[in-house]
Amino acid sequence: MKYLPINNEVFTVNRRNFVSRLKPCSLAIFNSNDEFPRSGDQAFLFKQNPDFFYLTGIDQEQSILLLFPECPNPLYKEVLFLRQTNEHIAVWEGHKYTIDEAKAASGIQTIYWLSEFDTILHSIINYAENIYINTNENDRYAHTVPYRDIRMLETLRSKYPLHKYERAALIMRDLRVVKSSIEVELTKKACQITRDAFLRVLKFVKPGVAEYEIEAEISHEFLRQRATGNAYSPIIASGKNAIVLHYVDNNAVCKDGEVILFDFGAEYANYNADMSRSVPVNGRFTKRQRDVYNAVLRVMRAATKMIVSGTVLNEYQEEVGKLMTDELIGLGLLDKHDVAKQDAKMPLYKKYFMHGTSHHLGLDVHDFASRYKAFEAGNILTCEPGIYIPAEGLGIRIENNILITESGNIDLMADIPVEADEIEEIMNG
Template identity: 55%
Template sequence: MKYHRVDSQLFVENRKRLMEKLKPKSVVVVHANDILPTNGDGTLPFKQNSNLFYLSGIDQEETILLLAPDFPDEKMREVLFLRETNENIAIWEGHKLTKKEGLEISGIKNIKWNQAFHQVLGSVLAESENIYLATNEHIRSVNQVQGANDRFIKWCQEHYPLHNYDRLAPVVYGLRMIKSSEEIRLMEHACHITEKGFRRVLEATTPGVWEYEVEAEYAHEFLVNRSAGFAYSPIIAGGSNACVLHYLDNNQQLKDGDLLLMDVGAEYANYNADMTRTIPVNGRFSKRQRQVYDAVLRVKTVATEMLKPGITIPEYHQAVGEVMEEELVELGLIDRTDIKNQSAESPAYKKYFMHGTSHHLGVDVHDVGSVYRPLEVGMVLTVEPGIYIREEGIGIRLEDNILITENGHKNLMRNIPIHAEEIEDLMNK
């Protein structure tokens, strides 16, 4: 991988916290993601299973993690299975992890080749009662492809039908919601790389540039700073394209007088940044653009102040909606009659602000965890209000990444320019 090796103590502590929450005489099994095919003999770039990375730090295919904290033989309480390499694999695919490297990365002392997995599993399960298995339980997931963990669930239940089965997701998701100091350091570094990309784009953006050229500027800056690239498919949306919430074409030319909305973030060591900025293509906001921009920024400022321990995301979204409502009235987009006649299911502000304000952020961009769990110290969330006026071709969203602290919050993107005057100054220096 491109990133500097992460301290193995992060993964040692993650496993320790997980094992403390398991039932007695339990086993945890997590498989790596598959390398997915495209067409012919092509494949997509490998992306590790988030839970496996969180618990081991291993970023390689065909990896299996087995945890059995109560097993009588201490050596078998943590076992990592790696793909055994050979000369042919080395020639065609390159280096694969050695057992020594697996230990250095994960902190797991018992490393075996993955062909030993079934034999070891049988020995461990003979002394166990509960099996925790990994499923993708993200509330926004659409599982259309059967992965290694899905296949193993079916196999395991067929071969060991009398054990008790438990879901790993609720346990590990609850842990992943709270970030350690090392995780926060990695996320701040991803934000720093994102800042470098944004500052580069401020210098490169001018009328006539194409959206994909802006995308390329980010890609260059991310890669030269040891990022694997974009944390998610980038949105580079000029003019009315910014009113398409998940615009991904990035193939239009930027025009004088238009705005450019950019929802991008760098990945670093599998941890993610998620930034949105909106800038004037010609370096100067028009009067109307500035009115809307300042309204979004005010909502973002108030919304950020609301992010404190104790509030739930549904409560928070409702409160932010009320703030946005007032800004839209001032902009002349809705009026008091619209508000009076609105329903709880379809508030008036939703015509111009259709999405939520925040989501958890971490190893996944839309990170896991219950939205009904009150915010706690150590959680990291986005704050991303927006106003989209299709009839005027104006779409503005502003987004930072916020760490919940004992005293309120810390902005991990505090050094990325966001105020209109600073953006104009940087674009015209």
């Protein structure tokens, strides 16, 4: 791993919180992610299952966590199973966790090689009434591939059909959304690396530069500072490309007079930043570009004030929609008389601002959380309003990451330039 070691106390506390919510006489199993083939002889770069990492801090494939707090054999109350390395693996794939290294990373003291999992599980599973299996219940995920946890569930149901099977995801959804102080610090680090990449890009952008060249500058800065890489495929969208919300081709040449919409973030220790900015290719906004930019910025600042404990996502989005509607009227994009007659279920502002304003952020960029539960202290959310005008080939989005605390909220990207004047000053400095 490129990132520096993490205090294993965070994972110990996470496990303690998880098992405290289990039904009596329960056993829970968590799997690492699958390895996915990329070609005939290669796999994609491994990315750990976020729930598994949340509970273990282990960033390695073919690993299993077993939790059985009431196990009659105290040795197996908390067990980590790892892939055993050998000389062949060491030569071809490199270093794997030793038992001592895994203890230091996870705080788990009982560690076995994966080859012993079936024997140990069978020796204790019949003393449990309930078996908790982890499934991906993020509502942005469409289940089409039977991943490791699902395959294990099918195997267990075949071998142990009379046990009661429970969903670990119900517990994880409540736990992961509230960030500990260590998780906040890791997110701040991702935001800081993202800031430095943006400052680098501001000094690099000029007419004639290609979007992919800008992407290369971002990746350079990320990797230089120990980030794992991009939190998601970066969006470098100049001119009309900014109208495409998830534009990732990044293959156009940036032209004089256009605005570039950036949407990128660093991933550090599996925690993510998510930032959007919009900048003029030539270093100067036109009056119209600046007017649209400032409208989006005003909405973002007003929306940020609403991201506090007790806010409900759907109600929040409705209020942001009202703010955006007023700005669009001011820009001449909507008519106030048409707005007065609009269908409340299909508000007119969505023609120019068609996505949500905020989502939870953490180990997943769109983090695992309930969209129906009120915001609470410890949540980190994005705030990302935008205006997209196809007829003008102009798209503006501004996005920061907001931490909710007991006394209000903290903008984790407050030190990233966002005022139009500041952006222009840096680009022309």
